[in-house]
Amino acid sequence: MAATFSLGRWQLSRAAEKQALLAALAERQRLPALAGAALAAPAADGPALLYRTVILRGTWLPERTVYLDNRVMDRRTGFYVLTPLRLAGADAVVLVQRGWIPRNFEDRQVLPPVATPAGEVRVEGRIAESPSRAYALGADGTGAIRQNLDLDAFRAETGLPLASLVVWQTGEPSEGLLRQWPAPDSGVEKHHGYAFQWFGLCALIALLVLWFQVARPLRRSSSHD
Template sequence: MTSSTYGWRRALIALAAGVGIALTFSLGRWQLSRADEKIALQAALQARENLPPVPATQVAGATAPEQVAPLLHREATLTGEWLPAQTVFLDNRPMAGRAGFYVLTPLRLAGSSAVVLVLRGWAPRNFQQRDALPPVATPQGPVSATGRLADRVPAAFSLGRDAAGRIRQNLALDAFSAETGLPLAHVVLQQTGPASDGLLRDWPPPATGVDKHYGYAFQWFGLCALIALLFIWFQVARPFLRSSRS
């Protein structure tokens, strides 16, 4: 190999290493910036939880995105009557390490025609009879439910389209409103408080994915360091050791 060819080869390797180091370092920095954004989002969510409760009339009128956004993650207490015939059990929803269902029941608000879908809690699955519904009490007459407002029902991974029925995998508000004919508000109340009606409410905190971004940043910075170390060893340290021995 001529000296000029060897020199071009070293230059190309140095260029590739430099590009790789710069790219992986910038990707690591980007993941850290995404983590900072998620931390700020988490702080904003916690601040919203400390705001005064949302009036029921404002919840009932949440029919457009610009009306829904200010309500998210805030507390509300809704009074009305359950519509138990439209109760839905979402399958494959674990809680405290146990398999079971999320139970949703529409609540017709008092003094209004509006209906809000309430994520009432979690009930265990019957493993001897998988299509059996858990014993959930649904009181008749006026009831009150307190919880946090969300813009959708928490979704789980699903293969294909979800079929209608009491037990299903996921539920979309617009589709459920069309299916039942109920004038659903575009918000969901995730009920909080102690266990009642045969339901647990040990909800996990809202996940913002901060740890995921830190993990990705660690991987990118690790790859950056690996490229740098390999370049230094093969292109600097090893040739130097060879020349010093000769």
């Protein structure tokens, strides 16, 4: 009983930690937007920048665009489109997850057209640790269509001075792309579910102890009398 009760309380404490983290992330999103220089700085504090809003200015490198396959948005399957952005006035490149586009179901190898403006652009987004990931079998490929994209491997593959964080572009649909990104998942509901299971098991053990150690002996004693 003590063990299961303690485990239940531990799961509740984990849920409280995750809720505090969500509150902190929401507070970060309300802070003023950062400039792209915050990502270009070599000593940038990655964890402190996560989920902050950022405004980037630079030029797209469309020849390095990557399409992440099997991504769902608005209950449809398609690609997440990622393109490196060379920051204006800095020797740094930021990988931007620009949005989602539907796939061609007649030929999955046909890349859907994405409008990529030339010249300097302004991009507003949310700082993230890495591109969106999905379950994959085997190693990631090196073509335009991939299942996942590892930032360090992509940096070595392209030779680009990629920042250690990426940006998920936000805003209304544009350039043929949707941007209904999922909200951060803290797993609070999971911890509450585990806590309920442990407390339920604790209650069951308590009932069994009462039955076998108290109620049943009392009934036997009464029947003998």
